[in-house]
Amino acid sequence: MSFFEVIRFSLRGLSANKLRSALTMLGILIGVAAVILLVAVGNGSAKAISDRIEALGTNTITVMSTxxxxxxxxxxxxxxxxxxxxxxxxxxxxxxxxxxxxxxxxxxxxxxxxxxxxxxxxxxxxxxxxxxxxxxxxxxxxxxxxxxxxxxxxxxxxxxxxxxxxxxxxxxxxxxxxxxxxxxxxxxxxxxxxxxxxxxxxxxxxxxxxxxxxxxxxxxxxxxxxxxxxxxxxxxxxxxxxxxxxxxxxxxxxxPYRIQNASSLLETQTETADTFTTLLGAVAAISLLVGGIGITNIMLVTVTERTREIGIRKALGAPRRVILTQFLIEATLLSVLGGGLGVAAALIGSQFEIVGVKPVIVPSSIGLAVGVSVAIGLFFGGLPAARAARLRPIDALRYE
Amino acid sequence: MKPVLQVTDLKKIYGTGEATVHALRGTTMTVHRGDYVAIMGSSGSGKSTLMNILGALDIPTSGQYLLDGVDVSRLSDGQLALARNRLIGFIFQSFNLIPRTSAVANVELPLAYAGVKPKERRRRAMAALDTVGLAARADHEPNQLSGGQQQRVAVARALVTEPALLLADEPTGNLDSKSTDDVLQVFDDLNTAGRTIVIITHEDEVGARAKRLIRLVDGAIVSDIRQSPIHLPPVGAGFALSGRHTR
Structure with missing residues (x-):
């Protein structure tokens, strides 16, 4: 059975459950978009602060009399x-x-x-x-x-x-x-x-x-x-x-004089901004975790629900490899499509001011969010499918 | 000539300790090419367990199973998949069609796993559906078909790879008498065409149409009766053939 055929099987599998496929993608989309946007907002506000301070002049020292x-x-x-x-x-x-x-x-x-x-x-x-x-x-x-x-x-x-x-x-x-x-x-x-x-x-x-x-x-x-x-x-x-x-x-x-240094002011502000970014990053990490659990959940449910189908396919003579490939491709398509749409949503969202801050996208956050979501999707879509494909057909068929 | 299937001292034990259930207690039987065997027994007699082992869907606790002369227990996972695909057509009591997938796509599935090209696949699937009289419903999904029609789609799926052995686990258990007749008619025709059929049933009229009747009680064979000769068409085939075409 050719790889192309397996892809067609996967597409048919996805389109047979349109609502579930759409919801899975939505979950991934929201997770990815939330992480990218949150980090972008943090980065944007940090950048706004440093821009404002740089406008004061970073290489000047002001000497004032006390x-x-x-x-x-x-x-x-x-x-x-x-x-x-x-x-x-x-x-x-x-x-x-x-x-x-x-x-x-x-x-x-x-x-x-x-x-x-x-x-x-x-x-x-x-x-x-x-x-x-x-x-x-x-x-x-x-x-x-x-x-x-x-x-x-x-x-x-x-x-x-x-x-x-x-x-x-x-x-x-x-x-x-x-x-x-x-x-x-x-x-x-x-x-x-x-x-x-x-x-x-x-x-x-x-x-x-x-x-x-x-x-x-x-x-x-x-x-x-x-x-x-x-x-x-x-x-x-x-x-x-x-x-x-x-x-x-x-x-x-x-x-009797006081020296003010714009760069030390900048340093302090940058530190503050960094703390802010770290904080938002932590929030983003948590939302990524929550999003990941959502993806895990729906992937587990999907595969578990289809254990019977896996049993039928095995009884009809499907080799383990073909079943596994089909489910992995389904999981990949969902994760990658969902992740891609999430990135698109984040990019569109970053064009607007959010709570007075113009978000500035951090490229690494895109890679991280998409990478983690796709990895979670593949792992939790692939692992139960691999387990089900290893079952004896009769056990998979009896699975409730 | 090698027997299509041969089981020797087959045992299947579920559970351990006090909950141990002996589903099969040393079953031995041989089925030759062209035979039409009905296995009867009450609920819990081990007939479904036997059928699952014969279909290579389950493995026995002990004993030997030769399928076309090959010891099934020695086959790798890939070889088992191949055997299920090429040698055996399995028909389930609960149809086990893939939901939200059209009848013809369901029938095509074993051919897809066998590596048949899409065009050829479609042609053979339609031919198989035609054999069971459902060519007009090829694009219907399982939930748009009646129980009898679903079972006939399942029969088409089982015979589309032209396996030497058809195994049917209570194929008429969920059907009304009209649908039962339709499905049994297909079996008679297939057997006339030379396919070996093993069928499980608890209905006497189904068992009566087979060439050989085996009764199972508590996981052991209690009777094995030859009802008609192996080389002749089954009893139901003749009049039913004419009846089918007038339908």
Missing amino acids: GRGGSSSTSLTKGMADALVDPELAPDVKSVSPVVSSSSATMTYEGADHAVATFVGTTPSWFGASTTPVGAGAAFTDDDVDQGRRVVVIGRTVAEELFPGVDPIDKQVTVGGALFTIVGVLQEKSSTGFNDANDTAVAPLTAVQQVLTGYGALTSIIVEAADPDQVDAAQSQVSTILNQKLDVDASSNST
């Missing part, structure tokens, strides 16, 4: 920022951007005014370090900083408030009684938390100090490391230089 009351001995100064640009002592530092910021600046244009949430005074390297690229127009230059030119790059929210439907570039606005020329508009930035990241304006450090904040302490220094892998090295170099400048004892625990 000093209170403006004591000059503990505040960060432009001099310190300049000292960090040192190829000898800080080889892993790519750029240093001193930052002053004001939260009380009001921008006025032709009678309309807008209170800018954060008015930043810095150097051009800030745009790269804080991953805040300029969308329209241009950033100001180092020359602008040196000359203290009153130019400003405004955020999207500011542009919409003051210049609805008008191109703001080259327009002049009044800030703190001084005229600033708008040279650029920042690209829209996704906001985290309650602050509107687009409600901002960026101007040369010198101009902002002159007009708004005065020549006092810096609010912060943003240091960009040469490479995301060298953030830790850059951080220790920065703290060594700062300790020296601020006369901090190396053994002292408390420093």
Whole structure:
């Protein structure tokens, strides 16, 4: 009896019990789809978190003063920022951007005014370090900083408030009684938390100090490391230089400044996301187990119910091998078809947002889910069939 | 000439200890080619056990069974399958057709296992169905057929491989008198055509049509009567043949 014939027998066997075949496939489909989708949702949310953190800039270090009351001995100064640009002592530092910021600046244009949430005074390297690229127009230059030119790059929210439907570039606005020329508009930035990241304006450090904040302490220094892998090295170099400048004892625990490192934040968040993925993976494993038990159950029932049929076939002279092959092919077809449909269902499902998360399929989860389901289907479809095919025909016929 | 089947001191014991049942207590018999043997006995006399062993569906506890001169106990699983397929046509009391499968597909099944090509298979299956007068119902599934028709499909399935030996385990036990007549008529015709038939029954009129009648009591043969000569057609064949064609 040819293999092709056995396949035809299997197809006939499956179509003779359409409802049962469909239910078996449905069970496998749900098991496979659930596992793939659950892992995809976990992966998707982890990816969303890391994307959001990467948007903050992964290779930057923010140095902030912890000093209170403006004591000059503990505040960060432009001099310190300049000292960090040192190829000898800080080889892993790519750029240093001193930052002053004001939260009380009001921008006025032709009678309309807008209170800018954060008015930043810095150097051009800030745009790269804080991953805040300029969308329209241009950033100001180092020359602008040196000359203290009153130019400003405004955020999207500011542009919409003051210049609805008008191109703001080259327009002049009044800030703190001084005229600033708008040279650029920042690209829209996704906001985290309650602050509107687009409600901002960026101007040369010198101009902002002159007009708004005065020549006092810096609010912060943003240091960009040469490479995301060298953030830790850059951080220790920065703290060594700062300790020296601020006369901090190396053994002292408390420093008058605080260093924030985006990559350590990212690490923590990634760990959280990993935990989340592991948790979902565990849920998926359980659903795979439950799905597997479902498959096992229906396969056992199917074969047991057909033990009598196996007896008839044996009595008619079917060799054990042919019976076994037929049942294995039936189990394979059910498992593979069910698994394939499950993958298709999962792929379709992953196109939609699930509880606010865009699922991202993990390819290995497809292999795992399909592999386990097919293995379970084959094992529990094949094993009882093998047992029944080994029975004496009369025992199989008498089987109830 | 070798006998079609020959059993010597066949014993079959079920269970152990106090629950032991001796279904066969040393049965010895020989059936020659062309014979039509009816085995009668009350329920529990061991006739079904004997039949299952003769059909190579079961194995005896002890004793020897020669099928066409070959010791069945020495056959491998594959050879047994071959023997069931080629040498024996088995007809069950409960028909044992495969459900949700058309009559012709049921009849084709032994041919499929014998490796016959689909076209040839279909032709021979239809011929076999024609022999039992059911060619018009070839596409009906078992649950669309009456008991007598199902039994005749089972007979067609048993004879489609043209086996030398037809074994029937109470083939008329579940049938009304009309269907019984139909099925027995087929047996008479087959025997006339030279097939060896062994049939189990508890109905006297069925036993009366056979050429040889064996009575079994408590797993042992108590009588073995030759009712008509082995080389002549069975008693029921003549008038029934004419009757069948007028139907």
